[in-house]
Amino acid sequence: MSEALHRIRSGIPTAGAVVLATSLVLPPSPASLPPLHFSRLTSVAGSWRAVLDLAGAPLPFSITIEGPAGGWRGLLCNGERCEPVSGVRVTGDSVVLEIADYAASIGAERRGDSLVGVYRNEGNRGPRVIPFRAARGRWEPGPGPAALVGRWDATFYQDWRTSPRVLELRNGASGLEGTIVSNSGDYGYFSGRATQDSFALAHFDGSFVYLLTGRLDGDTLRGVLHAGLRTQTPWTAVRSTGAPFLTPPTAVTRGDTTAPFRFAFPDLDGTLVSNTDGRFHHKVVLVDVFGTWCPTCHDAAPTLVRLWRKYHSRGLEIVGLAFEVTGDSAVDNRQVRRYRKKFGIPFPLLLAGINDTDVAAAALPQLDGFVAFPTTVFLGRDGRVRRVHAGFYGPATGAQHGRLVAEFEGEIRQLLSEQ
Amino acid sequence: MRREKGEAASTAATGITVARRDRGPRISPSVLLTSHLSLLTFSLLTFCCPPLSAQTPADVTAERDAYARWLATARTSPLAAIAVAPIGNGLRLGPSDADIPLDGLAEHRITERGGRATLEGAGATRPLSRGRSVSVGPYALVLGGVPGRTVVTVFGRIHPKPAPEYFPYDPSLAVSSALEPPRQAGIVRVLALDGTEVEAAEAGTVTVDLGGTTTRLTVRRLPGDADESDLEIYFRDATSGHGSYPAGRFVSLTPLRDGRYLVDFNRARNPFCAYSSAYPCPAPWSGNGLPVAVRGGERYGEREVRGEK
Numbered sequence: 001m002s003e004a005l006h007r008i009r010s011g012i013p014t015a016g017a018v019v020l021a022t023s024l025v026l027p028p029s030p031a032s033l034p035p036l037h038f039s040r041l042t043s044v045a046g047s048w049r050a051v052l053d054l055a056g057a058p059l060p061f062s063i064t065i066e067g068p069a070g071g072w073r074g075l076l077c078n079g080e081r082c083e084p085v086s087g088v089r090v091t092g093d094s095v096v097l098e099i100a101d102y103a104a105s106i107g108a109e110r111r112g113d114s115l116v117g118v119y120r121n122e123g124n125r126g127p128r129v130i131p132f133r134a135a136r137g138r139w140e141p142g143p144g145p146a147a148l149v150g151r152w153d154a155t156f157y158q159d160w161r162t163s164p165r166v167l168e169l170r171n172g173a174s175g176l177e178g179t180i181v182s183n184s185g186d187y188g189y190f191s192g193r194a195t196q197d198s199f200a201l202a203h204f205d206g207s208f209v210y211l212l213t214g215r216l217d218g219d220t221l222r223g224v225l226h227a228g229l230r231t232q233t234p235w236t237a238v239r240s241t242g243a244p245f246l247t248p249p250t251a252v253t254r255g256d257t258t259a260p261f262r263f264a265f266p267d268l269d270g271t272l273v274s275n276t277d278g279r280f281h282h283k284v285v286l287v288d289v290f291g292t293w294c295p296t297c298h299d300a301a302p303t304l305v306r307l308w309r310k311y312h313s314r315g316l317e318i319v320g321l322a323f324e325v326t327g328d329s330a331v332d333n334r335q336v337r338r339y340r341k342k343f344g345i346p347f348p349l350l351l352a353g354i355n356d357t358d359v360a361a362a363a364l365p366q367l368d369g370f371v372a373f374p375t376t377v378f379l380g381r382d383g384r385v386r387r388v389h390a391g392f393y394g395p396a397t398g399a400q401h402g403r404l405v406a407e408f409e410g411e412i413r414q415l416l417s418e419q
Numbered sequence: 420m421r422r423e424k425g426e427a428a429s430t431a432a433t434g435i436t437v438a439r440r441d442r443g444p445r446i447s448p449s450v451l452l453t454s455h456l457s458l459l460t461f462s463l464l465t466f467c468c469p470p471l472s473a474q475t476p477a478d479v480t481a482e483r484d485a486y487a488r489w490l491a492t493a494r495t496s497p498l499a500a501i502a503v504a505p506i507g508n509g510l511r512l513g514p515s516d517a518d519i520p521l522d523g524l525a526e527h528r529i530t531e532r533g534g535r536a537t538l539e540g541a542g543a544t545r546p547l548s549r550g551r552s553v554s555v556g557p558y559a560l561v562l563g564g565v566p567g568r569t570v571v572t573v574f575g576r577i578h579p580k581p582a583p584e585y586f587p588y589d590p591s592l593a594v595s596s597a598l599e600p601p602r603q604a605g606i607v608r609v610l611a612l613d614g615t616e617v618e619a620a621e622a623g624t625v626t627v628d629l630g631g632t633t634t635r636l637t638v639r640r641l642p643g644d645a646d647e648s649d650l651e652i653y654f655r656d657a658t659s660g661h662g663s664y665p666a667g668r669f670v671s672l673t674p675l676r677d678g679r680y681l682v683d684f685n686r687a688r689n690p691f692c693a694y695s696s697a698y699p700c701p702a703p704w705s706g707n708g709l710p711v712a713v714r715g716g717e718r719y720g721e722r723e724v725r726g727e728k
Contacts, residue, residue, distance in 0.1 A: 228647035
């Protein structure tokens with residue numbers, strides 16, 4: 001093993017690692033980078049253990065860069081889950097990973113077997129810049145002890161007020177993983193590692209920058225949710241008793257049940273599609289209020305496709321109402337077409353507006369208290385609202401996801417059975 | 420890269436210089452020469468070149484570089500701002516007699532009904548959403564403000580200006596404090612850095628010791644995207660109008676690992692009204708006046724006063 005590699009493997013324990021009382025092997029801080037002549041590999045290609053240096057602790061994730069034969073490609077990974085970046089530019093020892101969906105990028109210089117740079121995207125009140133560094137290799141799996149695994153009822157504290165969350169922690173292929181669930185949905189898949197009674201789980205998709213750190217203190221879990229460079233929200237949690245802790249997703253948004261649920265928006269070919277069309281007559285209809293920009297909607301799409309395939313012949317219709325980013329119909333149309341292709345969606349997707357909660361609420365006046373993307377509206381064969389489900393528990397929520405899919409299916413069967 | 424500095428640095432050197440000067444008349448010429456040389460050395464160190472200890476930390480330099488680049492290139496840079504206007508009963512954009520005349524743009528109209536803002540013009544109607552820029556010809560629009568009092572900011576081409584200037588880095592201006600509860604928790608409407616109204620949470624107060632004085636400053640959480648938000652202090656000090664921006668400056672709090680917060684006045688930023696008269700200036704936050712000169716962070720100097728900003 002070369003000296004350079006040895007230095008990286010042994011790592012520099014930063015204050016963050018100390019706080020976590022873990023033995024995270026981190027990429028070296030810039031001051032400790034090996035000099036250039038230690039370089040063994042002469043390209044940025046390969047697997048990299050990366051961190052974003054948040055003010056409170058390092059956020060771990062992985063990147064893989066492939067090329068240059070056939071062109072440069074890059075993957076951004078949280079645990080085993082990877083998404084391709086939209087572009088990779090390499091100039092000598094400089095590399096830029098473009099994440100076009102979020103107008104974001106990671107720019108770094110290779111110094112020996114390390115990368116040092118910044119993650120950035122443009123804000124309206126200034127740039128969002130977070131230090132980035134990486135070392136060659138992969139994160140070792142860091143499974144958590146049984147004492148951490150399970151469902152926790154958490155109380156988040158900010159500005160002397162509290163709000164409820166549920167933490168789902170379990171062990172996956174790459175170590176401890178899970179998610180945070182709020183009244184309006186989950187925060188997506190978190191992946192990381194645990195050491196003894198402490199853990200650090202990250203969710204970084206190129207736009208959302210979340211790090212959940214915690215430690216078991218007797219029967220109580222205590223920790224911090226780090227969002228972006230500087231926002232920190234402390235929390236405490238106790239093991240869930242099984243009693244409901246959050247507002248049930250079906251009690252968040254109410255539907256007008258006095259009249260059929262009305263919608264009328266253009267599909268991707270410009271044809272107006274409305275609830276009075278023959279295809280919806282006397283059918284059970286799921287109205288999926290979604291956006292292609294919304295990660296939880298991506299989580300929900302495969303479930304909806306599966307349900308449509310299973311129950312369409314028995315009278316189920318699904319229609320997606322897209323609330324998109326730009327309001328420019330050509331741009332939004334392209335985005336929604338890409339989404340339709342990605343998930344092989346066989347049901348109509350309509351361009352309903354832009355992704356502003358107020359705009360969506362105004363477009364769907366029969367929903368009272370619309371707060372979440374996605375929201376799934378279940379219509380009975382008479383076209384009236386029977387259930388409104390705010391948010392969606394994605395696969396990251398483990399058992400909750402399974403239960404939710406079973407609930408959706410049960411509700412559909414019930415509605416189909418009503419003639 | 421870590422931000423764990425912050426304890427006060429000594430300013431004892433000044434005291435020593437004064438003491439020597441006081442003893443001057445009774446000292447032999449050779450000693451006087453030595454004394455003058457040391458004074459000269461001291462003056463050179465103090466006024467010519469920043470002392471070694473005051474080197475700007477790499478993360479502060481990186482932050483400033485990124486900010487300068489953002490000002491010079493971003494679509495929504497304040498250097499590109501043309502107007503900030505409330506939508507009110509409707510806004511006309513384009514023609515020379517419009518509310519906001521915009522060269523080369525056919526008539527457009529922005530209206531807001533039931534919390535829903537739309538842009539009509541050139542034969543099309545488009546919804547507008549808060550915080551997201553929308554292109555209209557060569558211009559960009561961003562909606563901000565609180566519901567019912569929505570404002571639109573119009574951006575055109577960037578008018579390049581020199582990068583912001585900063586006082587020399589002074590480690591004694593990075594102080595740490597506990598965050599004490601506010602007298603009354605709740606939400607207040609204040610103007611953010613960009614002069615738009617936001618609903619800020621009363622986050623509490625910090626106590627800062629600077630230049631031998633102790634001041635309690637109000638801290639508010641200004642909303643950002645998703646779960647990100649910044650704890651901010653909008654403050655004035657003895658440099659306001661005398662080397663720094665007259666209306667005041669913003670400084671963000673950085674959480675430290677012991678539960679306290681770092682307030683680094685070297686990171687103080689001007690509100691956007693310092694770059695463009697298109698922006699309204701946030702009113703000073705009551706009680707947030709420091710009785711000392713905070714010679715750290717962003718400056719606003721002679722160049723700007725002469726109208727060369």
